[in-house]
Amino acid sequence: MNKLYGLLGHPVGHSMSPLMHNDAFKQLGINGYYHAFDVPEDKLKEAVDALRLFNISGLNVTIPHKVTIMEFLDEIDEEALMIGAVNTVVNIEGRLIGYNTDGRGYLTSLLTKLNKPLKDSNVLVIGAGGAARGIVTALANDGVALLTIANRTIEKADEIKNHYLKYREANINVLPLKKAQLNLARYDIVINTTSIGMSPRVDEVPISIDHIKQTAVLSDLIYNPIETKLLQLGNKKGIITHNGVGMFVEQGALAFLKWTGKQPDTEKMTKIVMQQLGGSTC
Ligand code: NAP
Secondary structure, eight states: OOOOEEESSSSSSTTTHHHHHHHHHHHTTTTTEEEEEEEEGHHHHHHHHHEEEEEEOOEOTTTTTGGGGGGSSSOOOOOHHHTTTTOOOETTTTTTEOOOHHHHHHHHHHTTTOSGGGGGEEEEEEEOSSSHHHHHHHHHHHOSSSSEEEESSSSHHHHHHHHHHHOOOOOOOEEHHHHHHTGGGGGGGEOSSSTTOTOOTOOOOOSSOOTOOOTTTTEEEOOSSSSSSHHHHHHTTEEEETTTTHHHHHHHHHHHHHHSSSSOHHHHHHHHHHHHOOOOOO
């Protein structure tokens, strides 16, 4: 029998997940089908009830439901609890288990670009929104030399730090954006998790990279555009850059693995996503 999977979000019209997952089912000979369900904010409870009723095997969860869905699930994995949000649900014989593959997916992708071990790296995370939570948790769980969060609203950066410290000890520092910009030469990895530079405001950058180290890795979670203004400036300087496509693909691949026990072909997934974004895979 065909197993049903899906995405819960609002809006979901432009999601690349159905194409990516349905192709992976086909490639691996799995009888699965993935559908994007547009679920308004106030209808999440009904959507989760329907998921149980129709025995849907697995889900991705996106904005605005990543936090709210937690109260409707039967169990939540530790990293998802630490992040405070769920982006993947697995239905195991009627028990709905919530995971978060965002941070881990991001790290899997970032590791392919690093020129020194993560544990020896001084990392700056710019931004303290939903995406930053996953990134900070995964980085701190894996261990880095020093982790700094810089955000326009400093209280939000403090909140992420304090939430993490409720679970584990970690060397996390919080700075105003301006100060992080002045100190930029200290960081081995600089990660933009803000929405600054995302289409249509493609000419904006979250921070000046004038003082960035020549050996630094500059990463941007944004994939629309594939190469943000920030990454263009990094490329001009000749430093290593890393865009958000890898995170999108790897978080999806990890979810797929949790649902099916099978590892999808992430190169093929990347090709599909790049085609959707109008870029090339070269
Ligand atoms: P969010 O929760 O709304 O957080 C937005 C962040 O951007 C906050 O830190 C906010 O600062 C900052 N910000 C926004 N406008 C700003 C401005 N004008 N000046 C200074 N700071 C500003 O969003 P999110 O869910 O974390 O997503 C952030 C980005 O990550 C988006 O571009 C999204 O597309 C991308 N993303 C990519 C993936 C992937 O798979 N590659 C996955 C998730 C997200 P304040 O706290 O001060 O408001």
